[in-house]
Amino acid sequence: MKTIRVSVIGFGAVGQGVARVLIDKKDYLEKMGLDFKVVAVADSRTAVIDDNGVDLSSVLVRKQNEGVVGSEKITGLEIIETIDHDLVVETTPTNIVTGGVGLQNMLAAFKHGRDLVTSNKGPLAMKYCELIEAARAGGSHFRFEATVGGAMPVLNLAKDVLAGNTITNVEGIFNGTCNYILTRMTEEHAPYEQMLAEAQELGYAETDPTYDVEGIDTACKLVILANCVFGMNASHEDVTITGITKITPEALLLAQNEGYAIKLIGEVNDSRINVSPKLVPIDHPLAVGGSLNVASVQTDLSGPITVTGRGAGSIETASAILSDMISIYRD
């Protein structure tokens, strides 16, 4: 049995999802010879530390009831720097202006030679090359499948599974909120504002939806794809972005009459990184509805490979993190 000492930094929806899957998959992981022992959990205000392994179930209950994970006043960054462990699971919220605490956490983890798995796309969209270099210098494994497309495998698909292929183009729907709003506008023939309000009520959209509906979230994911899959050194200023706020129900109807759906499509290839609403033939694999994500990877040897799945959600995103954790330590 290989024991891996883990810290979970950030305990919002994704961090809690990671705790749940680690509890649920304990036997499964043991059969693989892996024991992920969580020695520290931190949220934005508190932390809980136990060298013998934190009881994740009681941390989840405490977070639910009291809104905090513990009583220790130690920050995530301090945990990364001072507590002896192997792997940091970084699930703090995304900040694309400064990189937020996530960036500091990641750099500190690599400085101390710890491996890192993250769902936080902000730092990667801003400082990709710097982070990759820091991980290399620290001898750290660094995986971030959860940053693009949630449960839907894209990065590992393009990098590992399709190894040997040259990827010439990736396009798809990388934001479930926009897909939900556009799908519902088409179904109800309702204006954007009304379906945004519905999405907010159902928790699919944030109170301030700018990040999603203006295409910024999609742009960040494209930057990660561009850097990771196409070997570029891009940041989100390199993306041309048009959001969905100007889409009218009439346009959706006209498109439908011509056999198209309108989707917010992100596209990366050697010549451009672009986010904009596009016409997708309704029988095309990219025309998925609801809040689904989809990506079509164009390869030289295999032609197009299309994957679709849930792009967000606590357990779904945690599944991508778990798969990264396993792939680091399996062999």
Added chain:
Amino acid sequence: MRVSMDIELKDIPGQLLLALRPVSELKGNLISVVHHHEKRTPRGSIPVQLVFEIKPDKLNDIVSSLEESGIDIVRIDEKRFFEHGAVLLIGHIVHTDIQDTIDTIDKTGYAEVVDLNLSMPKINMASSASLKIDAISKEHMESAIALLREIAKKKDLLVIEPIKSIGVA
């Protein structure tokens, strides 16, 4: 442009070569030749269908060359546009002179707006339009859409194009 032509050949050796030579000499691109040897016409000649691509200004030369060789031309069909594309516009489409928007595409000579559906919900609200564009080739379609993108930028219209993996067809 692509031309489809029905001709009739005398049943003597060398006639087919005689018919194809002007196409190649005038730098045409032969797409298909169907030689109906078994379907003789009442006049005893052999019907042949040719399809080729040629610059529009060279077609007359081909026709005269065939006629000089004594080949009967039964029918000529030209088709200019092979690419069909759809594009959506959103914004103040009418107030920003829709005629001008269409003319800019039509004036290119390589692409035309062939259909327009307009939806205007209320005065002062953005309208939406679907445009169908025909173009000579894929490259010409891309240029036409690029041109439309430029006009739209000036007129503050949103252009919604088809995704890349289906091209612009």
